[in-house]
Amino acid sequence: MPEEFKAGCQRPSIVKNQEDVQKDSVQVAEIIKEESMIKVGKPAPDFTAPGFFEGKFANFSLSEYLGQWVVLCFYPGDFTFV
Amino acid sequence: MSVDSVFVHKVWNDQELSKMIGKNIPFPMLSDGGGNIGKLYGIYDEEGGVETRGRFLIDPDGIVQGFEVLTPPVGRNVSETLRQIQAFQLVREAKGAEATPSGWRPGKKTLKPGPDLVGNVWKEWKVSEAFDE
Known part of the structure; x- marks a missing residue:
């Protein structure tokens, strides 16, 4: 379940996998480069990100939505017109 | 998901989007400060520091079944x-x-x-x- 967090003065940080934290930045950069080739028929990279939903701030993981269809949409920014 | 903070998401929902649809946005508005998740999905625009309009369909097994990426000025067809x-x-x-x-x-x-x-x-x-x- 999404874990609610208290709104502080700092931006909530992206939660990284324990595995990733241990790798040095060069390796992480290589992994990101490799995995940025999204392919149909292959697993969607999992992530945990802070979000706003139903009046609350919480951390959401893609893996929590296994068993459901997910539409993951990226967009340039809040208050943009399109 | 965008690079905006959750605070900006809240204000956008409260001040504009909820007025368009008469209720709160019915799905989580996610924050990707720094664009790390966007980079993972290959849709982050390094020059602009923002995500492009990437849309991914993910099935119940977590498999990507389709995606579409548009530049910012053209909206999607829902x-x-x-x-x-x-x-x-x-x-x-x-x-x-x-x-x-x-x-x-x-x-x-x-x-x-x-x-x-x-x-x-x-x-x-x-x-x-x-x-x-």
Whole structure:
């Protein structure tokens, strides 16, 4: 379940996998480069990100939505017109 | 998901989006400060420091079934996204026994792949069916 967090003065940080934290930045950069080739028929990279939903701030993981269809949409920014 | 903070998401929901739809946004508005998730999905624009309009359809097993990426000034077609989900749900249910031809939408005929269909699609499907009207 999404874990609610208290709104502080700092931006909530992206939660990284324990595995990733241990790798040095060069390796992480290589992994990101490799995995940025999204392919149909292959697993969607999992992530945990802070979000706003139903009046609350919480951390959401893609893996929590296994068993459901997910539409993951990226967009340039809040208050943009399109 | 965008690079905006959750605070900006809240204000956008409260001040504008909820007024468009008469209720709160019914899905999580996610924050990707720094664009790390956007980079993972290959849609982050390093120059602009923002995400481009990437849209990914992910099935119940966590597998990417489709995606679309647009530059910022052109909006998405939500009906087309819904149509694709309906088509993916149908073929998943049929376990390979049915396929949805170009222009398929719920109610239109599907195709049954197999030896008998080879070279005979022209008998089963007309080009006009690729279009909505």
